[in-house]
Amino acid sequence: MPTTTDLTSADLSEIRQSALGAADPLGVAAELAAAADSGRLADPQDAGYALALAAEIAESRSKLDAALRYADRAVEAYGDRDDSGATSARALRARVLFRAGRADEAIAALEPLRPALTRHSDAAAYIGAALAAGGRNRVAEEWLTEAVRAVLDERAAAGQTADPSSADEAGLLFFLLQQRHRTRHALGLPHDVHDNLADRLENRLAAARTTTAEDELVFWPQAEFTTVVTRWPALTEVYGATWDDHRAQLEQRLTRRGGTPSLLPGVADDLARFAGIGGTADAATRSGYARSLAAGTGLIAWPPARNDACWCGSGAKYKKCCLPRAR
Structure with a gap:
């Protein structure tokens, strides 16, 4: 230590x-x-x-x-x-x-x-x-x-x-x-x-907890993740209790899926707008929001090369950051 x-x-x-x-x-x-x-x-x-x-x-x-x-x-x-x-x-x-x-x-x-x-x-x-x-x-x-x-x-x-x-x-x-x-x-x-x-x-x-294929690929950058789980605490059951859990969950899911899928970076305020005033981020809302992200731009290609910057935006190399989380 x-x-x-x-x-x-x-x-x-x-x-x-x-x-x-x-x-x-x-x-x-x-x-x-x-x-x-x-x-x-x-x-x-x-x-x-x-x-x-x-x-x-x-x-x-x-x-x-x-x-x-x-x-x-x-x-x-x-x-x-x-x-x-x-x-x-x-x-x-x-x-x-x-x-x-x-x-x-x-x-x-x-x-x-x-x-x-x-x-x-x-x-x-x-x-x-x-x-x-x-x-x-x-x-x-x-x-x-x-x-x-x-x-x-x-x-x-x-x-x-x-x-x-x-x-x-x-x-x-x-x-x-x-x-x-x-x-x-x-x-x-x-x-x-x-x-x-x-x-x-x-x-x-x-x-x-039911999710769609698109919802399984939604990635919340660290600041957005904090906002999401603060605004909707129950979503820790869907996206992970911590940002580390969230990244590990995604890396493991992507590894099992194989191929070269793209991650869908989410924005907490956009999800709130999608839910509507007073709306809840239930499974249907999350799935609809994920589908809207999949149809847009700014997706994150996965996986990066081992020595390239990690997909999560931490600034560390992929091999030192999220790649080990697949285990």
């Missing part, structure tokens, strides 16, 4: 995505811990995040003693905070305890975190992963069922329907239903009313 500059939250997120592919991931973990110790974090509040990330890296290499030390320190750094990051760090520590054969301690650490299942999807994912690591699928099913019922009760109290119109509208409920559905499948349990709701929401999400 090493760096002489302070690490920002964005830096830590980038390290999270790339650390396991580093030549020396355990060295990266040690550097993260050192950055937290020496105050080399742009935001001191990120100390817990940096140490939890170090714990995950060590755990991934089965260095459980080191992972537990980092996790202990992460929990200490978060202190009394009960946000998603703090809860995730505590659940991560429980997962390492399970893997270290200290199941009683792991369960004791997880029990106080149960209320977080109805508040934070990230924390819920870590709690579920910890229980899975400990072979506690029946406990996970019980906790997730309780959480689903609690969220449905909250919806009812707020006058919301028990059957959300979309996975996007369901939010955390959809995540909990998915987790519960998978856990029940692993346990060989029959479908119940909540499993049926999970299936309906998954089908609605799949329908929202």
Whole structure:
């Protein structure tokens, strides 16, 4: 990793995505811990995040003693905070305890975190992963069922329907239903009313993701991508959660397709105009906009030569930028 500059939250997120592919991931973990110790974090509040990330890296290499030390320190750094990051760090520590054969301690650490299942999807994912690591699928099913019922009760109290119109509208409920559905499948349990709701929401999400051949080739330059996902957050499901995801998705799609297709560079304001005042960027709107782009000019030929500038406009050579994303 090493760096002489302070690490920002964005830096830590980038390290999270790339650390396991580093030549020396355990060295990266040690550097993260050192950055937290020496105050080399742009935001001191990120100390817990940096140490939890170090714990995950060590755990991934089965260095459980080191992972537990980092996790202990992460929990200490978060202190009394009960946000998603703090809860995730505590659940991560429980997962390492399970893997270290200290199941009683792991369960004791997880029990106080149960209320977080109805508040934070990230924390819920870590709690579920910890229980899975400990072979506690029946406990996970019980906790997730309780959480689903609690969220449905909250919806009812707020006058919301028990059957959300979309996975996007369901939010955390959809995540909990998915987790519960998978856990029940692993346990060989029959479908119940909540499993049926999970299936309906998954089908609605799949329908929202439907794209045309042209829509699959729409490329959003970085500034446009940021505008698109800010204006229509649900489109991260279509175009990728980050610009890196978006470029990787396109490169992989183009590689599978073969030939010499052209990318269709989009403009967020143009998509908004195409949708109309108050319009939504639904599948039909996106497909129509993509077809209009395909009929225009300014398309980007693909693939460039390995040593030519990358098609994404980063300024780097293709072989150093998007070409590796095909993997």
